[in-house]
Amino acid sequence: MKKIKLWAWGMVLIELLVAPLAGCQHQSVTSRANQTDTWNKISQRKTLVVGLDDSFVPMGFRQKDGTLAGYDIDLARAVGKRLGLRISFQTIDWSMKETELRNGTIDLIWNGYTKTPARAKTVAFSHTYLKNKQILVSKKATGITSPAQMQGKVVGLQSGSSGYTAYNDYPQYLKRYPRQAIQYDTFTNAFLDLNANRIQGMVIDSVYANYYIAHQKDPQSYRTLTVGFPSEDFAVGMRKGDRTLRRKINQVFTQMAHDGSLDRINQKWFGEPNQISFAAKK
Template sequence: MRKKLVSLVALLASLIMVLSLSGCGSKKSIAQEANTADTWSSIKKRGRVIIGLDDTFVPMGFRQKNGKLVGYDIDLAKAVFKQYGIKADFQPIDWNMKETELRNRTIDLIWNGYTITPARQKQIAFSRPYMANRQVLVTKKSENITSFSGMQNKTLGVQTSSSGASLLDEHPGMLKDYIKDKTPVMYDSFNNAFMDLDAGRIQGMLIDSVYAGYYIQHEKNPDSYQTTVGGFDGEDFAVGMRKGDKTLKGKIDSALQQLANDGTLKKINEKWFGTNDNSLVEPEK
């Protein structure tokens, strides 16, 4: 009787293990399916696409004082999907969770001054690049910091999960090794970092040049800031999506080219930057 009981317990344990492994496999396959599925037909059917963004990232996507969401990427996304009769809905997200939001299908796209990096390319697919950018050091002129090495033992601010934060870790000798404790202060948004810079709580910020240029230009005393270009390579902005969304990628790429051809892209660039120099999509000849 005891032997039969032991055998029965062993059998039940084996069944539980098999079911557990089977369940894990199902969860994994569901996650894989979510990332590899082509969702264009469902987006087209519902007539709207959900775009995740950090709504404090001027001038790409941000809130005006009246709460209205505006920005370069807002205008560009609307113009792209207008060609397909699809409404662009914008969903503010925690920028630190952007890839997770995409993978969980709570959003369809990441479109918010989103830099192409090798690490991100392993997780998601990108549209063709549409704008050039680079990471710059912003300080107050009163600090007399004119190079990365001038940040020796000073406090640096960086946005969490930004391309600047990644570059800081990937190339510590360029800037990270100079700063106080070789550790930056992390911020959820650049707005908070700018406030701390103005208050003297930090002495520098590693930030996107497009953000820095626009923000400083609209400050009361823009001449009080110093912008320093270091040795980091330039970056390209693109739209992030799940790897399975090949049709969606093709539609966005094609629409960006059409906007360049008909002059709409140039108008949007000039509206927000006063120039078309940073555009990476040229009209077809």
Template sequence: MKQKIIKLVTLLAVAVMALSLSSCGDKKSVAQEANTADTWAAIKKRKRVIIGLDDTFVPMGFREKNGKLVGYDIDLAKAVFKQYGIKADFQPIDWNMKETELRNRTIDLIWNGYTITPERLKQIAFSRPYMANRQVLVTKKSEGINSFAGMKNKTLGVQTSSSGASLLDEKPAMLKNYIKDKTPVMYDSFNNAFMDLDAGRIQGMLIDSVYSGYYIQHEKDPASYQTTVGGFDGEDFAVGMRKGDKTLKRKIDSALQQLANDGELQKINQKWFGTNDNSLIDPEK
């Protein structure tokens, strides 16, 4: 009797293990399918595309005081999909989870001042670049900091999962090794970092030049800020999507080119940046 019980328990354990392995295989298969499937036909059929964004990232996508979602990328995405009769819906997401949201198909695109990086290219595909950007150090002029080295033993703020956070780790000798404890303070949004900078809780922040330029320009005292370029290379903003969405990529690339050709891109650029200089939004020209 005892041997039968042992045998039964063993068989049950094997069965559970087999089910577990099968489940893991299924999950892996679903994840692979989600990343390799071409979803353009489904998007076209429902006439709706879901775009994930951080709705605090001025001027790319942010909330006005009345709660309305506006921004450069909002206008650009709407103009792109208008060409195909598709409505662009915008879904605020945790920026730290953006690639996971894309992989799980809760969103179709990441479109919000999203920088092309080697690490991100391993996970997802990108459209053609549509805007030039770089990481800059923003401080208060009263601190007297005008170089990366000037941040020695000072506290630096960075947004979680931003390209700036990645660069800080990739090239520590450039800035990270100077800051207090060689460790930055991480923020969910640049807005919160700016509040701490103004309050003196941090002495600097590594941030996208597109964001900082617009934010500072709209502050009560823009002259109170110091922006230092430093030595980080320039970057490009592009639209992020799953690797399988080759048709979607072609459609977005084609639409961006068409907007550049017919002058609509220049109008959007003029609206948000006060210039129609195409080099800002079309690095290939």
């Protein structure tokens, strides 16, 4: 009996000793991310590591031959060229993006990344370079023409996405209606279930939905609905300590907006020029 008690007290003591160490380690990583400017390190290695979800069309996705393509791929490479840096794209678990950034696995989150107050607490953002909104996509066969008609049905969301955040932060628009919400690791898997009627609607970025639907065999079989979620700003996410990198990226964005380069990338992927004004940005 005494041995058991001694063992139990020993385990409690170990937990008491380990917990503060783990907390200190986390604090150290966070403090380093918030305070350390890594520009010299980045410029020496001449490479920027960009974290992305490589299934997010048209922002960053794999083509049939496995190569990366997309709006953000083109934009990141154009910015890298002007900074004299090579861009290395790293596929990540999107729900772990801020952790990967803080730990130094990646230097930037650049993949249709939405500015939010919650994210701004841990991440520094570049200038906005593209507008977006969260919409509800369904199949016309389900007859859903308003959020209220999702009553008792199943909705799909991508884990860690801004759509997931909007769905929960603004329950008055949609959340009060479905009987169940299913989370997916990618929108591609959510679309598979939507097409199979395993879910009847999905909350998704308009830029993704419009591009994906336009490239389906029967685009007319889908319906998109604006349900009231606020519009969103896409920006590049980086560590708060990387002030030099943030300044340089913002300078390049402004240059590209003024010389027409940003408009050309927008025209290529969306068929229209960029609507963001950089007149007041410095």
